[in-house]
Amino acid sequence: MASPTVTVLASSKAIIDGKITPATIVTDSATGTITNVYTQLLPATSFPAGTIYRDYSPKVLMPGLVDAHVHLNEPGWRTEWEGFETGTRAAAFGGVTTVVDMPLNAIPPTTTVENLKLKVDAARGQCWVDVGFYGGVIPGNEKDLKDLVKEGVRGFKCFLIESGVEEFPAVSSVDIAKAMEELKDQDTVLMFHAEKLPPISMSVGDAVLHGDAPLAPTGPLEAYSTFLASRPPAFETYAVAEIISAAPLAPKLPLHIVHLSAIQCLPMLKEAQEKGVKITAETCFHYLALAAEDIKDGDTRHKCCPPIRERANADGLWDALKDGLIKTVVSDHSPCTPNLKVVGGGDFFQAWGGISTVGLGLSVLWTEGKKRGVDLCQISKWTSEETARQVGLLGKKGRIAIGYDADICVFDPESSFKVTTSEMHFKNKITPYEAKELDGIVCETWLRGKQIYSKDTGFDESTGPLGALLLEKRQTDTVPIATTLGTPDEEIKAIGLNAAASVIEVVQT
Numbered sequence: 001m002a003s004p005t006v007t008v009l010a011s012s013k014a015i016i017d018g019k020i021t022p023a024t025i026v027t028d029s030a031t032g033t034i035t036n037v038y039t040q041l042l043p044a045t046s047f048p049a050g051t052i053y054r055d056y057s058p059k060v061l062m063p064g065l066v067d068a069h070v071h072l073n074e075p076g077w078r079t080e081w082e083g084f085e086t087g088t089r090a091a092a093f094g095g096v097t098t099v100v101d102m103p104l105n106a107i108p109p110t111t112t113v114e115n116l117k118l119k120v121d122a123a124r125g126q127c128w129v130d131v132g133f134y135g136g137v138i139p140g141n142e143k144d145l146k147d148l149v150k151e152g153v154r155g156f157k158c159f160l161i162e163s164g165v166e167e168f169p170a171v172s173s174v175d176i177a178k179a180m181e182e183l184k185d186q187d188t189v190l191m192f193h194a195e196k197l198p199p200i201s202m203s204v205g206d207a208v209l210h211g212d213a214p215l216a217p218t219g220p221l222e223a224y225s226t227f228l229a230s231r232p233p234a235f236e237t238y239a240v241a242e243i244i245s246a247a248p249l250a251p252k253l254p255l256h257i258v259h260l261s262a263i264q265c266l267p268m269l270k271e272a273q274e275k276g277v278k279i280t281a282e283t284c285f286h287y288l289a290l291a292a293e294d295i296k297d298g299d300t301r302h303k304c305c306p307p308i309r310e311r312a313n314a315d316g317l318w319d320a321l322k323d324g325l326i327k328t329v330v331s332d333h334s335p336c337t338p339n340l341k342v343v344g345g346g347d348f349f350q351a352w353g354g355i356s357t358v359g360l361g362l363s364v365l366w367t368e369g370k371k372r373g374v375d376l377c378q379i380s381k382w383t384s385e386e387t388a389r390q391v392g393l394l395g396k397k398g399r400i401a402i403g404y405d406a407d408i409c410v411f412d413p414e415s416s417f418k419v420t421t422s423e424m425h426f427k428n429k430i431t432p433y434e435a436k437e438l439d440g441i442v443c444e445t446w447l448r449g450k451q452i453y454s455k456d457t458g459f460d461e462s463t464g465p466l467g468a469l470l471l472e473k474r475q476t477d478t479v480p481i482a483t484t485l486g487t488p489d490e491e492i493k494a495i496g497l498n499a500a501a502s503v504i505e506v507v508q509t
């Protein structure tokens with residue numbers, strides 16, 4: 001008998017265990033999980049009559065993306081910049097099935113358990129995809145950190161330079177030491193906005209994100225080159241050096257650099273990793289796909305911190321990804337209203353720093369990556385599997401495997417589209433990708449065994465947002481696995497604890 005909650009998704013192409021293979025994926029919306037994976041394209045007749053069965057060949061079934069860095073800005077007045085409903089709708093449009101929300105820009109910031117609860121209450125019932133939360137480290141809140149871990153934050157973020165919002169101040173090295181002491185034995189990750197003013201800089205103040213330049217501007221304020229020169233790679237290398245030097249305070253605590261831009265940091269990162277320092281880094285779609293040479297003066301849609309650098313810098317970031325030195329790519333979706341973005345011939349030093357990308361990233365990365373010899377399996381690893389690992393969700397998210405959540409993106413790499421406001425589901429329709437032609441279209445998004453978005457029919461407004469709030473403890477990638485042999489009629493043969501073999505090749509008999 002067909003189960004009404006079981007859906008079978010099949011294709012001649014799926015990303016399973018890091019390879020493209022034919023696959024037939026059995027999902028169950030009652031548990032929200034993948035109950036079987038066959039690495040062959042089985043016909044509908046392999047399943048009980050009446051089973052919901054979709055063959056997507058030759059489109060690619062990929063794990064839903066895990067965007068480990070977004071700013072959804074709710075609750076508080078900056079909800080006019082973004083919100084849970086619009087931000088997660090934009091995510092679902094782009095095959096993203098999990099986002100992890102940063103602790104700042106919402107009011108209050110996620111720096112205490114009480115504040116986390118306010119955010120969770122605001123998110124409830126509004127999210128089209130699953131949402132996790134980061135906590136924030138600010139001066140003086142070190143005694144809140146362990147409680148935030150207990151309440152399910154997926155990691156912590158702090159700033160070594162002014163954040164741009166007054167309620168989320170930067171930390172000093174003393175604050176970092178206190179936070180590391182609190183977190184040294186916790187299962188979490190401490191993340192850094194790694195820009196810091198070197199001591200000899202001609203700093204004119206701290207309001208660097210939307211105010212005065214930290215280095216005295218040396219040209220017109222509308223010129224991108226002036227802005228770029230004001231946030232030199234030295235800000236990043238100085239910060240990364242400080243983070244690495246603090247690592248011995250908590251050798252077991254994973255450290256993470258968010259939105260790494262400057263390639264000058266890469267040798268430092270490599271050396272630290274080789275010495276056994278637990279430090280990782282992410283970069284963003286915009287540092288890989290956009291280049292300073294192409295940014296027109298006054299086009300403040302491109303302002304973010306650290307800045308988008310020259311094309312040669314992007315080349316170096318791609319190489320670092322291919323080498324595994326950088327492991328993840330995220331959006332750092334950080335929108336604002338048009339007036340604050342100073343859209344239209346604006347002053348880069350007045351404009352809000354942040355780029356809207358959530359939901360466009362897969363196509364952005366595919367468009368640029370395929371020119372560079374990158375395949376979809378690599379992209380999937382950087383945007384699903386490794387981001388899930390980063391936020392302690394691997395074992396549940398980021399792979400197509402038995403026991404994992406049935407979060408699937410149906411991707412057509414052969415189609416392309418032009419980005420217009422109808423492809424921007426985030427609240428404020430401002431993005432540097434506007435009017436760009438992108439390759440690869442997300443045709444459907446499935447969340448825990450249910451279709452939540454389809455290119456043809458849109459969002460399922462009748463069910464509304466089905467996203468869950470992810471407040472369980474971080475988990476590692478050791479998960480119960482089931483071994484499947486032969487056809488669906490044969491029973492599951494073995495259950496063990498080994499994530500490395502969570503999908504077994506089907507042996508035809």
Ligand SMILES: [Zn+2]
Nearest residue numbers: 071102332334
């Ligand atoms: Zn950010």
